Amino acid sequence: MLSTHVTLVDVGPRDGLQNEKQTVATDHKVELVHRLQAAGLREIEVTSFVSPKWVPQMADNAAVMAGVERRPGVRYSVLVPNMQGLQAALPTRPDEVVVFGAASEAFSQRNINCSIAESIERFRPVVAAAHEANLKVRGAISCALGCPYQGEVSADEVERVVQLMKDIGVDHCGVADTIGVGTPKRVQAVMERALKHYPLVEVSGHFHDTYGQALANIYACLELGIHTFDASIAGLGGCPYAKGATGNVATEDVVFMLNGLDIDTGIDLNALVDAGAFISEVLGRAPVSRAGKALLAKRAA
Ligand code: HMG
Numbered sequence: 672m673l674s675t676h677v678t679l680v681d682v683g684p685r686d687g688l689q690n691e692k693q694t695v696a697t698d699h700k701v702e703l704v705h706r707l708q709a710a711g712l713r714e715i716e717v718t719s720f721v722s723p724k725w726v727p728q729m730a731d732n733a734a735v736m737a738g739v740e741r742r743p744g745v746r747y748s749v750l751v752p753n754m755q756g757l758q759a760a761l762p763t764r765p766d767e768v769v770v771f772g773a774a775s776e777a778f779s780q781r782n783i784n785c786s787i788a789e790s791i792e793r794f795r796p797v798v799a800a801a802h803e804a805n806l807k808v809r810g811a812i813s814c815a816l817g818c819p820y821q822g823e824v825s826a827d828e829v830e831r832v833v834q835l836m837k838d839i840g841v842d843h844c845g846v847a848d849t850i851g852v853g854t855p856k857r858v859q860a861v862m863e864r865a866l867k868h869y870p871l872v873e874v875s876g877h878f879h880d881t882y883g884q885a886l887a888n889i890y891a892c893l894e895l896g897i898h899t900f901d902a903s904i905a906g907l908g909g910c911p912y913a914k915g916a917t918g919n920v921a922t923e924d925v926v927f928m929l930n931g932l933d934i935d936t937g938i939d940l941n942a943l944v945d946a947g948a949f950i951s952e953v954l955g956r957a958p959v960s961r962a963g964k965a966l967l968a969k970r971a972a
Pocket residue numbers: 686689719720721722723725726750752753755756757759771782783784811812813814847848849877879909910911912
């Protein structure tokens with residue numbers, strides 16, 4: 672039995688835009704968040720409080736957070752890699768913070784400049800301070816299905832990080848296929864490891880679509896009862912430290928599939944397609960979303 676409701680977290684404003692070389696105006700980022708919430712998204716990853724030397728595109732994090740007119744019932748999350756990030760994020764009043772580790776040592780070093788064990792020690796006070804501020808903490812585990820530097824990543828390696836995150840009090844476990852190499856059976860095997868430590872409601876999947884497997888992988892998760900997924904408007908995204916990896920699965924494509932499965936998301940697909948067209952025009956390219964493109968073509972006909 673598949674769940675009758677799925678929660679989608681749109682990570683487009685953060686994961687989607689962090690990788691863009693061209694400067695995206697703060698107003699456009701804010702407008703994107705407004706369009707996403709108007710389309711019915713109830714969870715939006717707005718920005719990240721990371722070093723602007725490492726990820727210049729997210730340097731306007733506080734201005735974006737200040738510019739968003741918040742809607743009741745919408746949760747606004749931000750990435751924080753360390754206490755410095757949390758301290759910068761707190762005054763901007765996020766509902767949730769995301770600590771991000773990796774299942775591979777090589778990726779941990781390239782992405783956040785420390786080992787897995789060191790990252791956990793950095794996250795420990797972040798989790799405690801976030802809880803003190805009544806914030807929920809999501810954990811993202813990058814490279815759970817493969818690593819651009821190490822190659823294969825085993826389910827044991829993923830479970831080790833799941834356990835470490837659980838031990839320091841991280842509330843939610845997001846399993847991420849950063850480079851999009853996962854296929855359904857392997858994804859299920861890895862998700863089962865996460866489900867050994869976290870309840871269904873606190874496990875989510877974050878799939879990049881590099882090899883065209885993201886929707887199949889989401890379906891494989893649905894079969895396990897998982898009902899929370901990250902997705903990115905217009906299929907934007909990528910990590911600056913995972914070269915060649917394409918964007919996240921497009922939110923429009925996920926909603927189209929879930930609509931067809933009679934699974935409720937609370938999202939208006941037409942408004943979502945408009946949001947995708949908006950940000951794609953800002954970036955000067957066509958939406959990567961297949962459903963988005965098809966629906967725009969149908970409208971134009
Ligand atoms: P570091 O250089 O090891 O940090 O970077 P440090 O503590 O030694 O500090 C060095 C400098 O950075 C200092 O500045 C600090 O003030 C500054 P300086 O004295 O040289 O002028 N600094 C900061 N500035 C702003 N905000 C902060 C912060 N911390 C230190 N929070 C650090 C370590 C983690 C900061 C760095 O490696 C970094 O910012 N990395 C960014 C990584 C990133 O954002 N990656 C993309 C997101 S992850 C992702 O996309 C994957 C995901 O989507 C899931 C998936 O798809 O797999 C989540």
